Amino acid sequence: MYIIRNNNRILNKNNPKNITAGNWNYATYVTRNGSAAWHNFDAQKSVTSNLVFYNQDGAPEVFSFIVNCRNVPTGSKIGIKSTDPKCSFDSGLIEINNPFQQISHQVTVPPNYKGDLIITMTDKHGNMLPANSVVEISMKWILNKGHKTYAKALKHMDAVENAINSEELALHLGSFTLVGGGKEISEN
Numbered sequence: 001m002y003i004i005r006n007n008n009r010i011l012n013k014n015n016p017k018n019i020t021a022g023n024w025n026y027a028t029y030v031t032r033n034g035s036a037a038w039h040n041f042d043a044q045k046s047v048t049s050n051l052v053f054y055n056q057d058g059a060p061e062v063f064s065f066i067v068n069c070r071n072v073p074t075g076s077k078i079g080i081k082s083t084d085p086k087c088s089f090d091s092g093l094i095e096i097n098n099p100f101q102q103i104s105h106q107v108t109v110p111p112n113y114k115g116d117l118i119i120t121m122t123d124k125h126g127n128m129l130p131a132n133s134v135v136e137i138s139m140k141w142i143l144n145k146g147h148k149t150y151a152k153a154l155k156h157m158d159a160v161e162n163a164i165n166s167e168e169l170a171l172h173l174g175s176f177t178l179v180g181g182g183k184e185i186s187e188n
Contacts, residue, residue: 044121044128044181051117051176053139055109062142064170065117067103070134072096072180075124078135080105084115093120106142121178129180138175144168 042049055061065080072078074096080103081090091105109115119137121129129135143150145166153159153169161167 040175041177041179043131043179046181047120047122047126047128049119049121049178051119051137053109053115053117055111055113058111060108060110062106062108062144063173064104064106064140064142066138066140067119068136068138069096069099069101069103070136071099072101072121072129072133072135073123074099076129076133077120077122077124078103079120080137081118081120082107082115083118086110087113087115093122119178121180123182128182130182131180131184133180134177135179136175136177139173140170141173142168142170 053063053065055063067078067080069076069078076096077093078096079091079093082088087107087109089105089107091103094103117137119135121133121135123129143153145168147153150169153171157169157171159169
């Protein structure tokens with residue numbers, strides 16, 4: 001948050017208490033406030049980890065969870081899921097064929113929803129990933145032409161090509177980075 005002085009009054013620009021609820025306002029707040037967009041980071045403590053995710057809008061919205069693997073050994077398995085009956089999905093365990101592989105899974109999330117994203121990460125033996133492995137999980141809000149905030153998002157992102165081709169937009173809402181919790185594997 002930063003403060004602007006205007007005629008001896010102090011205005012709080014982008015104060016989260018002054019911004020109405022909803023995904024659009026959150027995306028705007030994060031993209032304009034660097035400290036709000038700091039990424040989280042943790043070491044893997046077990047083969048499964050939980051992250052919380054939200055749909056702050058009063059309507060069902062489409063989100064994409066993107067898993068970027070860096071230095072993850074081939075043969076490892078990674079999966080994301082939610083077991084909540086209101087928003088149940090499961091990518092299944094996906095075998096890693098490339099140490100720098102990307103996995104994505106798109107879901108429609110109910111209105112005003114708070115849920116848990118369960119991430120499973122194992123090496124080929126079912127243990128935690130080696131300490132030198134990095135897995136970043138990102139959440140993006142998907143807006144298609146016709147969405148109530150599509151035009152606003154086009155303008156905000158200066159997405160001329162998307163507008164011309166009526167392509168979807170993906171607004172980044174945050175990410176979390178997990179590093180492996182197992183023993184580091186030597187490259188020899």
